[in-house]
Amino acid sequence: MSKNWEYAASLLWPILTTAAKDRRKPIYKELAPLINTNPLSVGNALEPIQAYCMEYKLPPLSAIVVGKNTGLPGGGFIAWDIEDIDSAFEKVFNHPWETVQNPFFGFTEHDSIETLSNEIINNPNKAKEIYTKVKVRGTAQHIFRETLLKAYESRCAICGFSFKQALEAAHIVPWSKAKPEERISPSNGVLLCSNHHKLFDEGIIQITNQLQVHHPKKQSHYSKADIAATVVLDTKSLQLPKNINLWPSLHLINRRNQTYQKQ
Numbered sequence: 001m002s003k004n005w006e007y008a009a010s011l012l013w014p015i016l017t018t019a020a021k022d023r024r025k026p027i028y029k030e031l032a033p034l035i036n037t038n039p040l041s042v043g044n045a046l047e048p049i050q051a052y053c054m055e056y057k058l059p060p061l062s063a064i065v066v067g068k069n070t071g072l073p074g075g076g077f078i079a080w081d082i083e084d085i086d087s088a089f090e091k092v093f094n095h096p097w098e099t100v101q102n103p104f105f106g107f108t109e110h111d112s113i114e115t116l117s118n119e120i121i122n123n124p125n126k127a128k129e130i131y132t133k134v135k136v137r138g139t140a141q142h143i144f145r146e147t148l149l150k151a152y153e154s155r156c157a158i159c160g161f162s163f164k165q166a167l168e169a170a171h172i173v174p175w176s177k178a179k180p181e182e183r184i185s186p187s188n189g190v191l192l193c194s195n196h197h198k199l200f201d202e203g204i205i206q207i208t209n210q211l212q213v214h215h216p217k218k219q220s221h222y223s224k225a226d227i228a229a230t231v232v233l234d235t236k237s238l239q240l241p242k243n244i245n246l247w248p249s250l251h252l253i254n255r256r257n258q259t260y261q262k263q
């Protein structure tokens, strides 16, 4: 099982905000033992902190964690122009961090992407409670994907493609239009391969309220591969989870098709 980096981030958050207040830059080596890891892995715990600061337009808190010799943040740091890193340090040092609640406070040692996705599988109604605890979009997406991988037994619902590396969690009602409880709920998702996800987002492949594939607009030219990925799948039933509680909601499919579907 992978290490629980969100929990590690919850431990680092108060350490970094205190260091910022003291205008101090902790080094990787100093933080590693505090989260029970090695210096090279500290970046994994900084990653959700970086994502949170970027998403909520806060100064890049993770910038102040630097290498002992370089005095610079490590390779995973993308939140600021490294050429202008001194201005990032200033922004972080001057921010009133005491006004920002630790975004990862909800994560306990026992919560992880794995356990949280299992909780949703066992009780999809918990999606809202879990979403409010997660906060960072990247982490929420990660939980959503893990949940759908389990629900759909790692197969694209449209074509059955099963290389995990190219399977994605597609939203029926897009993230930006979805209510919080819909953002990581299996009722608003379907597991698709990368190709079908893109075709679905662009409206080239649709899902009907009969839970069938629909390819609305015929094109003038198709390669054999195009036909296999679109035309022959028209009216085919989706390959859905065994547990009906994890199926996409017809209500959300209708909402997409009536309001958000690209034509």
Ligand SMILES: [Zn+2]
Binding pocket: 156, 157, 158, 159, 160, 161, 192, 193, 194, 195, 196
């Ligand atoms: Zn597919």
